[in-house]
Amino acid sequence: MTEFQIDDEYKIFQEKETGIWHYKKNGVILPKKVEKAFKFYSPSSYNIDSLQNSYFHLSNPSSFNDPFDCNFNLIESSEDLKKINEMTTVKRNNTSNLGVVSMTEVIDNHLMWAHYTNNYCGFVLEFNGKEISVIPNEDQTIGGTFIKVIYLKKLIKVKKEYPFAIQHMLRTKLKHWEYEQEWRFITFLGPKRDRILRYDPGKVKGLYIGYQMKDCEPSAYETVLKIHSLLYPRIPIYIVKPHPTKLELYFESLKQF
Template structure:
């Protein structure tokens, strides 16, 4: 499935050429890694909210009078809170031309957008062993005006991670949900293309393009139409770039790493 990830580029406050966060991100591109965030780190304060549907509890109470449904609900609530605190979320989108997301998530076109071909089985542990499918799953985000409802019989805990306010619907979001927060490895070849923002700094885009060349991915540069609110993308000549600067040497020097040992 083709999905996109928008990334911003922070500029260093010192004499360094690249910021620490940007260097971390380009190393992830280079070594087939991606970050799964905690719910608390996401930009929506309503992440993971839910409401108990107590009609099921009342129905079960009718069948068994001595059933302590309040205790079961508290246990379910504690379990869901524990999952919310420990689960990792990778937010992606099907749209790489959304002007709002280019503004919000790429520092006003100074960043870039990554194209991946992702499925659950494309993710690997750092030791190259395939994840169990229960460990990472893909979910399409649903948008509504109300909190998602759960009950004491509902085992789909991922439901609470994939429901957002309708005002976010423009993001067309898909989410990978993991039982772990932090870096996750994925199979080589999932990185398909990188789209550079219209105002991406020349040195930054040279580093990104050089890494794309090494990974066998394509690069495009965003341009603004002169007569309508829309972007178009021009292909980058990566072969010409490599002839001019030697992409491997440039990457090694830029991020101070020896690629022969990785």
């Protein structure tokens, strides 16, 4: 097999020269890299700590708000078909040896700010998507890839024998999630099963703070400003809020000192 038609929009095909599998959407090859990647955070103490100590939390897909994301049922095998009548519950996407960091290529989406920063009470980090890297740790991770999520009108199963089956399971979501424009860093965990993955703070390119953070989370707001001045003094910092006269978000540059 050198190509597979997923639905009327998406197709997977194999490049003859390299053997690499690519995704196409409406005939256009999906990019392997993104110019800018943004990580949204709520104002929890855990997220403030990750900012201060420059690390990502590698999520288990079982914690995702979409139960069909990374769901085992996206891969079909003859064994699955034999057992399907015996199943009393839907297979859940609990993958103890898998870690995922979800990011996005958009910063000005109103829903993202509402859903993932606690209604503009959190913050966002900007990375150069072409330079995303982590501090290697052989005991912690086994390989890793940074890929663009695809959004289908209807979830499609692929056979277990297909060489792209695992990737299909890890990057496929339903169409109504498309507003997220998600990219995700995916890695399999090493022997320690440690879900704290450190990154190079020098790769952070910008810090964005929701306009309500100062009022709804004042201590977190002050802490984020202190962390910026100590660890990231050279990167720009913005307050994100509704534009006073236009129906769009406004990014106000914040000069601390």
